[in-house]
Amino acid sequence: MDELLRDVAFLIRNGTAVDALNAVVSKAPDDVKEKAKKLFDDPNVIQSLDEKWADLLSLIYYAHLSRYSAQLTTRQGIAGQVASSLIAAKLSKKLGIPELEAMFLLSGAKALTLMGMKDRAEVCYLKAEGILRDLAKKDESFLRELADVLNDLGIIYVEMNEKEKGERYLEEALKIRRKLAEKDESYLPVLAQTLNNLASLYKDIRRYGEADEFFDEAEKIYRKLVEKDENYIIDLAVVLCNYGALCRVIREFDKAESLYKEALEIFKKLTEKDIFYNSGVADVLMYLSGLYRDKGEFDKAEEYMKKANEVYNELLAKLQERSEASSGA
Secondary structure (H helix, E strand, C coil): CHHHHHHHHHHHHHCCHHHHHHHHHHHCCHHHHHHHHCCCCCHHHHHHCCHHHHHHHHHHHHHHHHHHHHCCCCHHHHHHHHHHHHHHHHHHHHCCCHHHHHHHHHHHHHHHHHCCCHHHHHHHHHHHHHHHHHHHHHCHHHHHHHHHHHHHHHHHHHHCCCHHHHHHHHHHHHHHHHHHHHHCHHHHHHHHHHHHHHHHHHHHCCCHHHHHHHHHHHHHHHHHHHHHCHHHHHHHHHHHHHHHHHHHHCCCHHHHHHHHHHHHHHHHHHCCCCHHHHHHHHHHHHHHHHHHHHCCCHHHHHHHHHHHHHHHHHHHHHHHHHHHHHHHC
16 A cells, blocks of 8 residues: 555546556556556545545546646636645645645645735745755655745745745746756746846846846746747736836836837737737736836826826627627527
């Protein structure tokens, strides 16, 4: 059973719950095997099994449900992710699998954050942090998940106006992610993410030199990533907007204008795929309006504000049409 627990833990963490279920089916006693085959169709089928087998199969079931729910963007899906992840975390703890307990606490915390339940998310993140710090002392592969927790906790504390605490968590996340990215370029996206988060915090607390340095580094990383995968173009646009906001504050108006206009062109191009990106177009038009107002170019500021309102109104009208068409279908 101990060997099977290790296999299941590995497969859930690195593969899928289906892979873990197949491992159980291949190694379990016949009575367990037959019930395991029916798990996803009827999870109640395992109730007559011994407690440890029932707990193991329940863990696999809720791991599967957690991953499925995480793919849904509805509030119901997010709530499902919270419930299934936290149940899976409790089962993992009961079965003595700390790496899965931490993984599901992290998943539940992310979903709780999306629901605006930051206090509950903080509790889950802190539990996961403690587990992952212990695991990372023996196995550096857990540094990735530890950095995820630290980054997310940092954001929560910044949003809760606990900026000093947020800074500590983000700086530690940056240190880990930089170390990981030096060995493996697949970590560059999360490195850029934390650079952007820290730069935004430094802007807010008026540490402009460090903010400029980190925005610049994040921008360069995203440009490099876009060359290989255009999906990162949205992240680049976000960093350009944030960097532009910094340049506006420190009165580097020409650079701010250049950054905003590049972000504007990115969002305009993205609207060809999805009208939702018109919200990004409108936002950047508003940023440019504010910039021109700061420069004393009031006619231009009014022009861009008018354009922003037109785009917002057009987007709302199209979304309303889409909603009505969907309701009538």
